[in-house]
Amino acid sequence: MGLQDYIKDIARFGLENDQDKLLSTLNQFIEHSKKTRKVNFAIQLQSILKDNIRQQKTSSLTKVGSDAYFSRIEDREFNELILEKITSDYRLSNIIANKEIQNDLQFFIEEHQNIDVLRKFELPVANKLLLHGPSGCGKTLASYVVAGELQKMMIVVNLGAIVSSKLGETSKNLSKIFRSAAAEDCIIFIDEFDSLGKVRDYSQDHGEMKRVVNTILQLFDYLPQSSIVIAATNQKEMLDEALLRRFDFSIGFELPNAKEIKDLVTLVLKGNKFKFDNQIKANKIIKSAVGLSYFSIQKTLITTIKRSLFAKEKNENYFSTLKINSSIWEELVKNEKKALAI
Numbered sequence: 001m002g003l004q005d006y007i008k009d010i011a012r013f014g015l016e017n018d019q020d021k022l023l024s025t026l027n028q029f030i031e032h033s034k035k036t037r038k039v040n041f042a043i044q045l046q047s048i049l050k051d052n053i054r055q056q057k058t059s060s061l062t063k064v065g066s067d068a069y070f071s072r073i074e075d076r077e078f079n080e081l082i083l084e085k086i087t088s089d090y091r092l093s094n095i096i097a098n099k100e101i102q103n104d105l106q107f108f109i110e111e112h113q114n115i116d117v118l119r120k121f122e123l124p125v126a127n128k129l130l131l132h133g134p135s136g137c138g139k140t141l142a143s144y145v146v147a148g149e150l151q152k153m154m155i156v157v158n159l160g161a162i163v164s165s166k167l168g169e170t171s172k173n174l175s176k177i178f179r180s181a182a183a184e185d186c187i188i189f190i191d192e193f194d195s196l197g198k199v200r201d202y203s204q205d206h207g208e209m210k211r212v213v214n215t216i217l218q219l220f221d222y223l224p225q226s227s228i229v230i231a232a233t234n235q236k237e238m239l240d241e242a243l244l245r246r247f248d249f250s251i252g253f254e255l256p257n258a259k260e261i262k263d264l265v266t267l268v269l270k271g272n273k274f275k276f277d278n279q280i281k282a283n284k285i286i287k288s289a290v291g292l293s294y295f296s297i298q299k300t301l302i303t304t305i306k307r308s309l310f311a312k313e314k315n316e317n318y319f320s321t322l323k324i325n326s327s328i329w330e331e332l333v334k335n336e337k338k339a340l341a342i
């Protein structure tokens, strides 16, 4: 069946209220989309379907105290906790890093691409990944790369937000998130993982925080082999030794050196669309930008490209290769360094 046939069937069964046929067609359509390489679309559609079925199960009149009643409350609370549920198109080629980091990421991804082989030989699967390092150096990006390469949905959880708003309920909430992610075969990405350590500093409630750390330890220990947890922090030193030990892999991101900045520039310039007006000067700026994060450098370069584009005479051919004004970039990099006191 082609795309149009699926749409016609979906419209017909939807309008006829024929739930069974509609679901069966949607499932076939999901399989068809996977086969025709529209995997992200298929994952999203599948998620809509699952969410809906779960809601339908619980939206009919429910008796207080019944399973359905609790599951409806759980759903509502769960939605409040999740910041984002995403799919990603990022690949390993989108991230600039030294060979070691590239290899570590690739190994982690390969384990999950070959999970059946590992199972056959009864080898454990590495499924807990810690990403640490300074801000703007690719931790969140790396989580998107893993989700993109494995074509899995990812639940992004901001631990800082959960801990600070509902400390008393954090353990319960975390268990809920882990359970739901396992059921839906999602990756769990826990951002601001260091909040576990931080809150202990100023919170009066040491007992509560200890419980949260213990919950995390338990959730990690009993994590199903097929589930993946990625945690990110820019303050690794805030974390307990017991927590750190639980991770199978720990990848440390660093500020880029001159070569990595050059690679980032090439990535941003996207082939031949944009070129510097003065390559020698650009090379000098690249060297002077050492000390800034990937994010800061990318930001200054993109701003420079935009300003160079706007400065172009209106009657000039807009689509010929754009010359990037390296003086603007030099100024922006200088300002950025000054702002960050580098």
Ligand SMILES: Nc1ncnc2c1ncn2[C@@H]1O[C@H](COP(=O)(O)OP(=O)(O)OP(=O)(O)O)[C@@H](O)[C@H]1O
Pocket (backbone or CB within 6 Å): 094, 095, 096, 097, 133, 134, 135, 136, 137, 138, 139, 140, 141, 142, 233, 234, 264, 294, 295, 296, 298
């Ligand atoms: N190693 C990298 N390679 C290519 N681009 C990068 C890299 N690091 C950062 N960037 C760019 O900067 C953006 C922000 O980076 P990212 O969100 O991954 O930083 P982070 O390490 O998670 O920072 P934070 O600790 O503040 O959350 C990315 O979306 C990407 O555009």
Ligand SMILES: [Mg+2]
Pocket (backbone or CB within 6 Å): 139, 140, 141, 191, 232
């Ligand atoms: Mg981040």
